[in-house]
Amino acid sequence: MKISTDEVTKIAHLARLEIDVSQKEKMAEQLSHILQYIDKLKDVDVEGVKLFSGAAFMNNVLRDDELKVSPGPDVTLANAPQRDEDFYIVPRIVK
Amino acid sequence: MEFCELTIASAQKLLLGHQISSFELTNALLDRIEKYDDKMGAFITVDKDLALEQAKRADQDIADDKISALTGVPIALKDLLCTRGIKTTCGSKILDNFIPQYDGTVVSKLKGNGAVIIGKTNMDEFAMGSSTENSSYKITTNPWNKEYVPGGSSGGSAAAVAAQFCCAALGTDTGGSIRQPASHCGVVGLKPTYGRVSRFGLVSYGSSLDQIGPITKDVKDAALLLNIISGNDKMDSTSAAVDVPDFTHAFDQFKKGSLKGMTAGIPKEYMSVDGIDPEVEKVFKEAKKILEDLGVQVKEISLPHTEYVVAAYYIIAPCEASSNLARFDGVRYGFRGKSCEDLIDMYKKTKSKGFGPEVQRRILIGTYALSAGYYDAYYGRASQVRTLIMEDFSNAFKACDFILSPVAPAPAFKIGENIDDPLTMYLTDIFTLSANMAGIPGISVPAGYSSKGLPIGIQMMANRFDEMALLRAGYGFEKTILLEKKFPDL
Structure with missing residues (x-):
């Protein structure tokens, strides 16, 4: 699979990344190279094979619904990049 | 014996015998870090005061006869394990100022057993890499030769153990990130079965692949650490509700009768992998011979989906x-x-x-x-291919107790050699990725050196939850090979 620089822009937007114009060509080339290698998966006969998921052989874990003390806003917001008292500050999202 | 040479087991013996204090030991290791780590770059964060405070507390506990499995023993942690009050960066600028408000389960277990957290080690950013060159902070150099990488992504932990900056360390392994740097740095690295160790408080990379495990100076210490960090945890729904044996019993089994009765499988597909370095091949063949001499029956097996x-x-x-x-x-x-x-x-x-x-x-x-x-x-x-890979291993373990292979196709490469070629770097993970894909345990044990003096390890992989087989065979191998030089001169 060959990836164009336009596709890099599109995927980057989906991933909320901004790829520098000077890097796009190189990124497209590296991604194409990697995906070309990955294309070998097409050679495997997977007819009827079930999808594996790491957690598949585990049981669901449930716990009692019990009241516990909350760590409180000072602990919860301790790492906030920007806060105002007990709130996170983010750019305005309502026009 | 120098302080820095101490393993978990030997340090504990001296601590409990009141021959040394944890303060002396921790202080000596901190001095060593201060002296040598500038050029090696194994650590991102070392909080000297905090480490010494924990050491003093451990000494008090020993005086009060309140002794746990790791009381007073300095351990280093890969910097993606959340440590309350200590910066946890994952080797990334994005977490440059992140100070967790809680300890991960393994960290709580270490602290609960009296360990001294000596520092947080460097790593490829978010554990993505095989060389520790992808850290946003620094490049870690291989303690055996500073022009070479230590492997990755737990390169800081492996270098810290090899440089004798700590008694042992924890790393994480998503595709070989414990075993490969352990091999490149000449130390022991064990990736437990998926689910054996709780991932709570480990910053996730690949949640169905990630597993925390010990990086140690010898196989015995790997068992001692695994005893402590294993077990079901209600904070991690993928941690397995299975019994945790006392892993040190693996050594009794060895002492009772060498390795007779064990069968090792060598996948024929591994031997035809392109680009296996002749020196790695030589070390691997010698390792196979040693195991055969110990009574292991070695047979060829097949893992058809290796490609x-x-x-x-x-x-x-x-x-x-x-x-x-x-x-x-x-x-x-x-x-x-x-x-x-x-x-x-x-x-x-x-x-x-x-x-x-x-x-x-x-x-x-x-x-x-x-x-x-x-x-x-x-x-x-x-x-779907992952399912087939898993079935390959299930079939293989019907015929053998463990699978023997190299850890990496070549010894450590030079810093900068592969950095612009991601695919080539990915391909060097060929022998280690399978264990993560299948969820099985694997161990890397030092097995020799290249002509340039760089360490080369061998890998053993066992069936799910059979770490005991790895520890038994690894211990037997280590006790027999007796490498002449265990640690580098810094």
């Missing part, structure tokens, strides 16, 4: 990563991009400035593979 392991892994891991790393959005913690016009702009500036190139590359691969129209062709197919 597809790297391709399937480099879909599954980036897909999981692209989902896991979406949380670093600049809202609740970590770095936030500057002068943002709106929310989307903030996300973009935060991630693009916060993540390094390899992390962005893997996020892009994962996003592409999971995007509309491609899911079935990539993630779906890779997951």
Whole structure:
């Protein structure tokens, strides 16, 4: 699979990344190279094979619904990049 | 014996015999770190005061006869294990100022057993890499030769143990990140079975692949640490509700009758992998001979889907990563991009400035593979191939107790040699990725040196929850090979 620089822009937007114009060509080339290698998966006969998921052989874990003390806003917001008292500050999202 | 040479077992003997104090030991190791780590770069954070405070507390506990399995023993942690009050960066600028408000389960267990946390070790950013060159902070050099990489992604932990900066360390392994740096640095690295050790408080990369494990100076210490960190945890729904044996019993088994009765399988597909270094091959053949002399029956086995392991892994891991790393959005913690016009702009500036190139590359691969129209062709197919890989191993373990292989196709490479060629770097993971794909345990044990004096390890992999087989065979091998030089001169 060959990836164009336009596709890099599109995927980057989906991933909320901004790829520098000077890097796009190189990124497209590296991604194409990697995906070309990955294309070998097409050679495997997977007819009827079930999808594996790491957690598949585990049981669901449930716990009692019990009241516990909350760590409180000072602990919860301790790492906030920007806060105002007990709130996170983010750019305005309502026009 | 010098302080720095102490293993967990030997340090504990001296501590409990009141021959040394934890303060003296911790202080001596901190001095060693101060003297040598500038040029090696094994640590991101060392909090000297905090470490000495823990050491004093341990000494008090010993005086009061309140003794636990690790009382007073200095341990280093890979910097993606959350430590309350100590910066946890994951080797990334995006978490440059992140101070967790809680301890991960393994960290609580170490502290609960009296360990001294001596520092947080360098790593490839978010554990993505095989050389520790992808850290946003520094490059860690191989303690055996500073022109070479220590391996990765737990390169800081492996270098710290090899440089004797700590008695032992914890690393994490998503595709070989404990075993490969252990091999390159000449120490022991054990990746436990998926689910054996709780991942709570481990910053996720590939959630179905990640596992925490010990990096130690010898096999005995690996068992001692595994005893402590294993077990079911209600904070991690994927941690397994299975009994944890006393792993040190593996050594009694060895003492009782060498390794007679054990069978090792060598996958024929591994021996035809392109580009195995002749020196790695030589060490591997010698290791095989040693095991045969110990009574191990060695036979050829087959893992038919070996050829597809790297391709399937480099879909599954980036897909999981692209989902896991979406949380670093600049809202609740970590770095936030500057002068943002709106929310989307903030996300973009935060991630693009916060993540390094390899992390962005893997996020892009994962996003592409999971995007509309491609899911079935990539993630779906890779997951089916993963099922086939797992079946290969289930069949293989019907005929053998463990699988013997090299850890990496070549000894450590030079710093900068592969950095611009991600695919070549990925292909060096061929022998280690399978254990993560199948969820089985694997160990790397030092087995020799290259002509340049770089360590080379061998890998053993066993069936799920049979770490005992690895420890028994690894211990027997280590006690027999008796390498002449265990640690480098710094």
